[in-house]
Amino acid sequence: MPYLVAEELPRETAGSRFRALLRRPGILRLPGTHNGMSAIQAKTAGFEGLYLSGAAMTASMGLPDLGIITVDEVAFFIRQIARASGLPLLVDGDTGYGEALNVMHMVRVFEEAGAGAVHIEDQLLPKKCGHLNDKKLADAHDMAAKVAAAAKARRDLVILARTDAAASEGLDGAVARAKLYMEAGADAIFPEALNTAEMFRAFAKRMPGVPLLANMTEFGKTPFFTASEFEEMGYSMVIWPVSSLRVANKAQEQLYAAIARDGGTHKAVDRMQTRAELYATIGLHDYEALDASIVQTIIPEGMPQRVAGSR
Template sequence: MTYLVAHDLPTLPAGERFRELLQRPGILQIPGAHCGLAALQAKAARFEALYLSGAAMSASMGLPDLGILTIEDVCFFVRQVSRASQLPVLVDGDTGFGEALNVMNMVRAFEDAGAAAVQIEDQILPKKCGHLNDKKLIAPEDMAAKIAAAAKARRHLYIVARTDAAADEGLDSAINRARLYVEAGADAIFPEALHDPEAFRKFSETIKVPLLANMTEFGRTPFMTASEFEALGYKMVIWPVSALRMAAKAQADLYEGIRNDGGTHRLIDRMQTRAELYATIGYHEYEALDSSIITSVTPEGMPQRSTGK
């Protein structure tokens, strides 16, 4: 049913629903969804939670992932993905958009927009993708202060602290940072850009809160499946930009095809049909909902007051 039908909406806050998913056995698979349509397609594929990547949001706006987006930019994406799918959404909060007070503002804004969880990383601006070189980190104590501020501000939001320390400071430093972030109030830890299974295993043997693995393509982490991450002690795995990469490549092929062939006739079999699109977005359900609403009758004029004569 469409999200406009009130009785079809989830009753529990999104953060609580996210926690319930993590209490079940097994690893939670969280694909990236960069727009409402992608969110509906992921839901149709029976995923139960979604990831909203800063890189995917930025790229969809034609911008690099360098911390350029504002809180309101991100809230626009949170609203459409959470409304469309009604699934818990883990949102990339980059560095928290500033210091402690800014982080608290972000937490409240994301909750109001419908987010279930937020990821905050320990870089300084301009931040970079975790799999690139020359990242600059803030002091561990400053990051811990941001995590504590997020925990103080939240009503239900699940807090994931990401550390990018492994690449430049070493694995032991990343583990020490993770311990501090957990003490500050992080619900889970996201060790970014680990480069081999043994590093993932060492992290999980040391840090006992839920851990998130990032299976991004074209990065430092070797390809592993969800079951392999689970065997290494991880509770969540994200594929943050995979859907956007597939969509972007298909769009590039389409534009090239139109330019070269003068039309789309060679690419029709790669397109979602009109019927498939309408089924995905629930077009006919919206039509039925619209036709079920009785049109209000507006009086043509104000009744005249009696003069008593």
């Protein structure tokens, strides 16, 4: 049903619904969704929670993931994904967009936009993707102050603290930071860019009882593991942050190349979502039914075929 119908809207907060998913047995699978359409498609596939990646957001805007975008720009993405899917959403909060007061502002804006959870990382600006080299880490106590500020500002938002320390401070440094962040008020920990199964297991063993998030990004430092393998290693959540954007971008690249090469899209139509499929996905007829002034759309049966010799 359309999101405009009040009786179809969730009655509980996004934060409480995210917590409920996290309490359920089994690992919580959170595919990356970079816009409203991908959120609907992920929900249709059966997922019950979603993830919004900073790298996917910035890439979709034609920008690198260097902490350039603003709180309000992220809120635009949160609103469309939460509205389109109705599912609890974990949002990439980068470094919190500043210090303690900025973090508190971010938490309020994200929660009001419909986020169920946010993760904040312990890098300094300009930040980098967690799987890249030479990241600059914030002082652990400064990061802990951000976590405490986030916990103080939230109504019901789930707070995850991400640490990028494994690359430069080793597992001991990452664990020490994670414990400090939990003491500051984090609900869960996201150890970024672990690169072996042994590291994942060792980190989980040293953080007993703490919900942990695993990042299964492609082309990074982490080998391919399945959700069930991460669960066996001791992880409560797993994200595939940029996968949907990577697939969409590759398909668009091939489409534009086909138009340039063939002078049209006629050789790419078999790879397209049809008009009927698009309207079914976004619920066009459901929206039309809400307004008696709209005549229900009749979907064309097919593209007219050009008669040989005509123009």
